[in-house]
Amino acid sequence: MNKWIRGTNATVLSLAVIGIFIVLTIFLNSAKNLQVDLTENNKFTLSDQTKQTLGTLDKDIKIISLTTTDTNPYMKREVTELVQEYKKRTGKITFEEYDAVQNPAVAKQYEVSPAGTLVVQSGNQKKTLNFYDMFLPSQQNPNGYSFAGEEKLTQALVNLDVKEKRKLYFLSGHNEIPLAEMGLWRTGLEDANYEVKELNLLRDGKIPDDAEVLAIIGPENDLSDQEADLIKTFLSGKGKLYLALGFNPDMSAAWKNLDGVMSAYGIKDQHAVAIEPKQSAMNSPLSIVPEYSGHEITRKLQEYNLLTVMTLAVTLNADQPNADFPATPILKTTAAAYGETDLKTLSAQGSSKKDATDVAGPLNLGYVVESKDKKPKAVVLGGSTFLVDQFIQMQGNRDFALNSIGWLQEQTDQVTIRPREGDNLSTALVTNEQANFIFLGTVILFPLLFLLIGGGIWWRRRKG
Structure with a gap:
């Protein structure tokens, strides 16, 4: 009887935990503007200038990312994450990503840099940003970088509103x-x-x-x-x-x-x-x-x-x-x-x-x-x-x-957003033997060890 009660309690508790997890997931998914930035450099926190610009957008904006195999993956990730943050805060922005080599028809419409190109477009107006223009030498770390993408992208959005050349x-x-x-x-x-x-x-x-x-x-x-x-x-x-x-x-x-x-x-x-x-x-x-x-x-x-x-x-x-x-x-x-x-x-x-x-x-x-x-x-x-x-x-x-x-020319609409210090990225050189060892340890050995320990605990409780 006691075993049946314990088993029933465990089942109910498990179902309750699963239910709470599902409800919490649905709540967080519905709260699109709820976000806590816990990164060291607040890389997902946009400036007040950007928020104001996004809040006053009165036309649809299409942002297109064109990259190749020559595009630095770190640059691509930083730029993509930045655009996604803009997209979260307004329904006026759509974002599309293309491989410039695999999509030559799309690449032909724009001047594409192998290092990566971001196109900001609204109607007939278009602004082109090169990925490498968004990255500056770091002042704090000689091996790091500063990311000025927010300033460049927000300035491009502001310039789209200028009617007279x-x-x-x-x-x-x-x-x-x-x-x-x-x-x-x-x-x-x-x-x-x-x-x-x-x-x-x-x-x-x-x-x-x-x-x-x-x-x-x-x-x-x-x-x-x-x-x-x-x-x-x-x-x-x-x-x-x-x-x-x-x-x-x-x-x-x-x-x-x-x-x-x-x-x-x-x-x-x-x-x-x-x-x-x-x-x-x-x-x-x-x-x-x-x-x-x-x-x-x-x-x-x-x-x-x-x-x-x-x-x-x-x-x-x-x-x-x-x-x-x-x-x-x-x-x-x-x-x-x-x-x-x-x-x-x-x-x-x-x-x-x-x-x-x-x-x-x-x-x-x-x-x-x-x-x-x-x-x-x-x-x-x-x-x-x-x-x-x-x-x-x-x-x-x-x-x-x-x-x-x-x-x-007395430009008064210049955007000034301080570049954000990027992550201190380093590349680890791994041999084939080391790569195989990492794979066996993380994908096979450690999961198998946890299964054996869990199985042993379950067997002892069943016997006891």
Whole structure:
């Protein structure tokens, strides 16, 4: 009788536990917004900016992940988990995953990176994010990483709501760097709702009325008198200037018109190339890692420890400031640097030695110009090679290029979400023998041991 009662109690207790588990499972499944993030870095906790953006979505968003076998599995997991968190918080987002190789028709619609591509789309509007743009070097662990995916994805959602594209014209006709060689920067600008066009003043005869910013990137020849007059007229109104100089051994002779455009803001081209003997960027003293000033353009880069690398950068100075348009330096070399003025010898030999004719450091490599009422007017940089596809992916080059245009255009919808420290991932190398031992132990031996122990306990109770 006692055995029957004990058996009945055990059965009832088991059924009760199973019933409680089922009810609890149904409750938790129905409470979709109930979530407790117990991860070390709160990787599943979204920022207030993201929650606000998701809460105000008024149109359907499709997010597509395109990966290949070359995609880092850790990156894929981080990005996928992030998108799933967005999807949980709004019914406006759908998420689809594709293998770009197995689905060529889908991949053909988008510019797919083998490292992984995330496409954010609503109607005819589309923003493309590369996986590797979401991952930054860790500040706390040299073997770790920081994940900036939330900032990138939320910014893409914000940009989808922008109806009007800003006009950005790139000057040509002076051997500037062609837009075809700055494809990654151009794509980034277009994703940020800029309309990018090329402008040849000799052909077009004027700067279009809808132009907001004129970009002059890496010119190797001076402007003509007529072009200089058109540009000065444009800048005397609401027009803004983005000037990134390039190296040319003939620039040691004064470029009257280009120098005249800069002098309107009190900035002077010193016609010298910055040399940094003690830096090791790309193992070349001609490659400079400038120090940031803490300006709005560089503040986030400085906070995230992202460096900008400039090669063959021209030194600048503003020793005769314009009170109407004050210029502020934002990029500077160390005191050990100097400006090589013998450009022809530097070009011929590829090396330099400091002498009395050179410009002493520290050197300025970039300025921002504002009006009296603190409105952005110009960005003048001593280098332009960091903008080409070959170098723009290095460290903070792309972010600096986009940030400087964003500051010039007074973008007020910039999303700022601090990157989250990623897991400290390490790879264990396991031999075939070790792998077989792990398999036998975890899949066969340990389960069998628990079965034997349980069976023994059951047998003893049955006998007793």
